[in-house]
Amino acid sequence: MNNLRLYLLRRLALLLFVTAAVLTILFVMFKLLPGNPLSVFIDSNFSEEMIRRQKQLWGLDDPLWLQYVRYMWNMLTFNFGTSFFQMTPVRDIVVEKLLHTGAMIVPAVVLSVVLGTLLGSWLGWRRGSRQEGAVVIGLLALRSVPSFFVGIIVLMVFSYNLGWFPPGGMVSIGGHGDSFLGTILSLDFLYHLVLPCLVLMTREITSPALLLRSTMLEVKGSDFLDILRAKGLPERRIVMHATRNALLPLVTDVAVMMGFLFQGQVLLEIIFAWPGVGRELVTALNDLDYPVAQACFFVMALIILMFNFVADVLYAFIDPRVALS
Amino acid sequence: MTPAHTVAERGGTGRRGVLGTIGHTLRVIMRYPTGAFGLFLLALVVIVALIGPLISPYGPFDVVQTAQGRIARLVPPSSVALLGTTNQGNDVLSQLLYGTRVALMVGVISAIGSVVLGTLIGLVSGYFGGKVDEAIMRFTDVAFGIPFLPFALIVISVAGPSLPLVILLVTLFLWRTTSRVIRAQVLTLKTRPFVWAARAAGASEWRILFVHIAPNVLPLSFLYMAIGVQGGVMLEAALSFLGFGDPNVVSWGSMLNQSFRAGAMRSAWWWVIPPGVALSLFVISVFMVTRAYEELLNPRLRET
Amino acid sequence: MGVLELRDLCIEYSLGNGAALAVDKVSLAIGEGEYLGLVGESGCGKSTIAKAILGILPRNGRVVSGEILYRGRDIVGLSVAEMNRLRWQAIALIPQSAMNGFDPVYTVEQQIAEAIDAHVDWPVARKRERIDEMFALVGLERSRLTDYPHQFSGGMRQRAMIAMAMVLDPDVVVADEPTTGLDVIVQDQILHRIKQIHTSLKKTMLLITHDMAVVAENCDRIAVMYAGKLVEHGAHDVFERPFHPYTMGLCNAFPDLADVGRALVSIPMAPPPLDAMPPGCRFAERCPFATDLCRSEEPELSSVGEGHAAACHYIARAEEFRERARLYETWQAGAVAT
Ligand SMILES: Nc1ncnc2c1ncn2[C@@H]1O[C@H](COP(=O)(O)OP(=O)(O)OP(=O)(O)O)[C@@H](O)[C@H]1O
Ligand code: SF4
Ligand SMILES: [Mg+2]
Numbered sequence: 001m002n003n004l005r006l007y008l009l010r011r012l013a014l015l016l017f018v019t020a021a022v023l024t025i026l027f028v029m030f031k032l033l034p035g036n037p038l039s040v041f042i043d044s045n046f047s048e049e050m051i052r053r054q055k056q057l058w059g060l061d062d063p064l065w066l067q068y069v070r071y072m073w074n075m076l077t078f079n080f081g082t083s084f085f086q087m088t089p090v091r092d093i094v095v096e097k098l099l100h101t102g103a104m105i106v107p108a109v110v111l112s113v114v115l116g117t118l119l120g121s122w123l124g125w126r127r128g129s130r131q132e133g134a135v136v137i138g139l140l141a142l143r144s145v146p147s148f149f150v151g152i153i154v155l156m157v158f159s160y161n162l163g164w165f166p167p168g169g170m171v172s173i174g175g176h177g178d179s180f181l182g183t184i185l186s187l188d189f190l191y192h193l194v195l196p197c198l199v200l201m202t203r204e205i206t207s208p209a210l211l212l213r214s215t216m217l218e219v220k221g222s223d224f225l226d227i228l229r230a231k232g233l234p235e236r237r238i239v240m241h242a243t244r245n246a247l248l249p250l251v252t253d254v255a256v257m258m259g260f261l262f263q264g265q266v267l268l269e270i271i272f273a274w275p276g277v278g279r280e281l282v283t284a285l286n287d288l289d290y291p292v293a294q295a296c297f298f299v300m301a302l303i304i305l306m307f308n309f310v311a312d313v314l315y316a317f318i319d320p321r322v323a324l325s
Numbered sequence: 326m327t328p329a330h331t332v333a334e335r336g337g338t339g340r341r342g343v344l345g346t347i348g349h350t351l352r353v354i355m356r357y358p359t360g361a362f363g364l365f366l367l368a369l370v371v372i373v374a375l376i377g378p379l380i381s382p383y384g385p386f387d388v389v390q391t392a393q394g395r396i397a398r399l400v401p402p403s404s405v406a407l408l409g410t411t412n413q414g415n416d417v418l419s420q421l422l423y424g425t426r427v428a429l430m431v432g433v434i435s436a437i438g439s440v441v442l443g444t445l446i447g448l449v450s451g452y453f454g455g456k457v458d459e460a461i462m463r464f465t466d467v468a469f470g471i472p473f474l475p476f477a478l479i480v481i482s483v484a485g486p487s488l489p490l491v492i493l494l495v496t497l498f499l500w501r502t503t504s505r506v507i508r509a510q511v512l513t514l515k516t517r518p519f520v521w522a523a524r525a526a527g528a529s530e531w532r533i534l535f536v537h538i539a540p541n542v543l544p545l546s547f548l549y550m551a552i553g554v555q556g557g558v559m560l561e562a563a564l565s566f567l568g569f570g571d572p573n574v575v576s577w578g579s580m581l582n583q584s585f586r587a588g589a590m591r592s593a594w595w596w597v598i599p600p601g602v603a604l605s606l607f608v609i610s611v612f613m614v615t616r617a618y619e620e621l622l623n624p625r626l627r628e629t
Numbered sequence: 630m631g632v633l634e635l636r637d638l639c640i641e642y643s644l645g646n647g648a649a650l651a652v653d654k655v656s657l658a659i660g661e662g663e664y665l666g667l668v669g670e671s672g673c674g675k676s677t678i679a680k681a682i683l684g685i686l687p688r689n690g691r692v693v694s695g696e697i698l699y700r701g702r703d704i705v706g707l708s709v710a711e712m713n714r715l716r717w718q719a720i721a722l723i724p725q726s727a728m729n730g731f732d733p734v735y736t737v738e739q740q741i742a743e744a745i746d747a748h749v750d751w752p753v754a755r756k757r758e759r760i761d762e763m764f765a766l767v768g769l770e771r772s773r774l775t776d777y778p779h780q781f782s783g784g785m786r787q788r789a790m791i792a793m794a795m796v797l798d799p800d801v802v803v804a805d806e807p808t809t810g811l812d813v814i815v816q817d818q819i820l821h822r823i824k825q826i827h828t829s830l831k832k833t834m835l836l837i838t839h840d841m842a843v844v845a846e847n848c849d850r851i852a853v854m855y856a857g858k859l860v861e862h863g864a865h866d867v868f869e870r871p872f873h874p875y876t877m878g879l880c881n882a883f884p885d886l887a888d889v890g891r892a893l894v895s896i897p898m899a900p901p902p903l904d905a906m907p908p909g910c911r912f913a914e915r916c917p918f919a920t921d922l923c924r925s926e927e928p929e930l931s932s933v934g935e936g937h938a939a940a941c942h943y944i945a946r947a948e949e950f951r952e953r954a955r956l957y958e959t960w961q962a963g964a965v966a967t
Contacts, residue, residue, distance in 0.1 A: 301472050
């Protein structure tokens with residue numbers, strides 16, 4: 001138990017350290033790189049008031065260390081300032097966009113994991129057969145096709161040509177529900193979700209499928225299953241032991257996948273005009289709306305780190321060997 | 326992921342010579358149907374990258390004229406433009422051929438850069454251990470904490486888009502995995518008897534590292550180099566597709582970007598499909614070769 | 630009649646391209662309270678027999694003919710439910726692979742309790758008490774009960790395995806190389822522990838090992854296997870007056886049994902592969918005394934003394950063989966001599 005606590009503390013410390021380091025890099029980047037965002041901003045045609053406010057927010061006249069400390073504090077308290085263009089607190093924008101991104105990723109990941117697990121067990125079962133070989137090669141190839149091209153093709157075929165699905169967006173124009181929940185529970189939303197979700201799945205299903213296939217093989221060959229049989233345990237208990245062992249690596253895989261998707265879906269959000277955090281980042285950068293860009297980057301990084309952390313912690317709980325090594 | 330035999334156990338690579346080793350490797354890869362197919366495609370890409378500008382009917386930004394002397398905008402594939410034209414009247418085939426060179430260049434340079442970097446870092450970290458290792462590992466953790474695409478987008482938008490910057494960014498993204506894998510490999514290698522033997526014979530630490538250990542991780546480095554080519558090409562395409570590539574260079578990604586923005590998905594399939602297919606084929610061919618090479622490194626992989 | 634008896638047992642593994650007979654017509658009997666040692670080189674089919682007894686042969690393994698009698702009842706082909714009733718209560722196993730014999734994600738206590746729960750309905754307190762008792766029996770501290778398997782050393786894991794095997798006070802215990810992978814001192818301790826259990830609880834036991842010395846030291850009777858066949862069995866007589874050249878070779882290969890001050894002799898070469906069994910005596914290729922007869926005709930087990938049988942064409946020349954088998958040169962010359 002002590003070991004576990006120590007392990008968790010170490011992981012937490014690492015999380016904080018890496019977060020601070022990523023923030024610092026972001027700070028240095030904006031400070032050192034040519035074309036300081038503020039100079040871009042100040043040169044452009046915004047009102048005196050906004051310039052003053054931004055200058056104040058950035059504290060450009062303060063000594064560097066003070067700017068750094070203030071910046072860190074603002075970021076860590078999710079105080080991202082105000083958008084140059086939308087005149088709303090950046091935090092609100094980012095939260096909304098994150099929810100939208102989640103609304104695309106979560107269903108895709110859940111479906112991928114469920115279907116991928118089933119497919120993986122089937123592959124583990126049929127190991128060595130011709131079908132298995134073909135499916136594995138197919139999955140591996142699928143993993144190396146750029147998914148944004150798959151997105152483009154899918155859009156061309158199912159939306160522009162066949163007209164089965166809308167060509168993008170999260171809901172029909174004017175179709176916004178009163179709340180986020182109201183929106184994502186609407187049929188209209190599901191209709192818009194189908195294509196991007198399918199495209200995400202073509203890629204994300206490969207990982208759990210291949211993983212489960214190999215862990216299944218490994219677990220099926222382990223000696224402890226023989227002993228469980230020798231003990232005279234009923235079949236379902238033995239299956240329970242096997243499954244729990246086979247699912248271990250999947251937990252990490254899913255958490256890491258979730259985290260990674262929060263940054264990797266930028267391309268799909270552009271292609272499907274999905275109003276998520278990745279698309280917001282690109283828009284903000286094109287508009288030179290740096291507070292928004294910075295915040296988007298930070299939350300994406302934070303989410304990846306959080307999911308990795310969650311993966312480590314979960315894993316330590318379900319696999320007692322981890323905390324001790 | 327462990328090579329089946331170390332160089333020391335095989336009696337050294339020296340016996341075969343570098344060219345011999347490469348030849349042998351290629352022959353083994355050819356033994357797998359997918360490997361042979363991948364090599365064939367890859368050779369095609371390399372040839373096109375080398376002679377593309379020579380055989381391409383137009384320059385990448387040349388405007389194709391119709392017989393009537395007007396700009397040939399969005400002309401479907403025809404004898405004038407084999408793969409049709411863009412909305413600016415550029416020849417799609419020519420852009421595709423020029424883009425091959427960009428793809429290969431980004432892929433190869435960033436793969437080499439990242440593997441050199443990653444291998445050196447992994448070697449030092451794994452071999453010296455202790456504080457050095459600790460520091461490097463934390464540094465790697467930080468590098469893994471940075472979401473690549475958003476990071477690259479910000480850097481490019483602040484510093485201005487250019488091909489060298491894209492290559493640099495891709496390199497910075499790719500080294501991380503290599504260094505982790507190499508480090509793990511070094512950790513197991515350094516406990517092998519041949520390392521003790523070298524130390525007993527009075528070899529210096531650096532000599533042991535670079536003369537005795539490094540050759541044994543090289544096959545793994547090559548594997549990651551190949552995987553890196555795949556990643557590099559893909560990332561360049563992604564950045565260009567988002568409009569953050571070098572505006573003075575035509576790449577497959579930038580072609581997709583232009584066509585996507587012009588709404589060619591609706592009307593001009595010939596502008597969308599070729600760059601996407603070229604990209605996919607290139608990536609898949611590299612993948613097939615790496616897969617065969619991986620099996621060569623570790624026959625056990627077939628089992629899992 | 631024995632508690633556990635094998636009759637003409639044949640076990641086959643199906644392979645991609647045919648089948649391999651891993652155990653060929655083996656007959657053995659273990660009497661009440663008897664401690665039988667089964668020896669043979671790696672791959673001769675010892676574990677296969679152990680697995681068949683517990684009904685845990687791998688998917689591709691199958692008893693093709695013969696019987697396994699437990700207290701007179703053939704247990705080959707019992708339904709899973711019927712077999713489960715016998716497992717662990719009637720016959721328990723101390724496996725060869727204690728290192729990986731526990732599920733890594735449950736504590737040792739949970740796994741021992743699981744074995745109890747599968748067969749009897751004991752209140753928690755009784756279970757605890759019994760498990761404590763077992764830990765004491767094998768010399769493990771009860772504080773370690775809540776540890777996970779990977780927190781145990783190899784020796785401790787093996788002890789825990791023994792504790793788990795004994796927890797339902799089984800009628801018969803099969804120990805399959807219970808000390809592989811352990812260092813010599815721990816091996817001795819564990820074997821000593823098992824021997825103690827045998828003597829104090831009067832357990833009927835089968836010890837599988839490739840170490841003649843271990844059998845000589847611990848067991849009442851011995852059975853020697855070679856390439857899937859039983860080649861010699863008997864009581865202590867087997868060590869003193871072996872009749873099969875293979876047994877002679879094995880005795881020579883271990884220090885405790887060989888004469889002091891003489892170089893140890895080991896049998897050169899390896900047993901024939903399962904799918905290429907020679908037509909005659911399976912040991913002929915390595916036997917220094919092999920003749921043409923040996924190479925063409927398979928010897929049958931025949932009695933050479935009270936409760937002592939060997940399968941060699943030349944049991945009559947055993948005295949002479951024994952003399953020659955002591956010499957290093959005999960084994961080096963291989964099958965060319967005679
Ligand atoms: N699942 C299997 N499929 C095919 N052949 C097998 C299988 N399991 C065992 N064998 C073969 O059957 C023979 C007997 O194996 P077994 O495990 O019984 O040997 P053993 O005497 O216990 O050896 P060891 O001392 O190494 O444990 C060996 O030749 C082995 O290769
Ligand atoms: S039968 Fe022949 S070959 Fe077999 S053990 Fe006896 S003497 Fe040796
Ligand atoms: Mg065995």
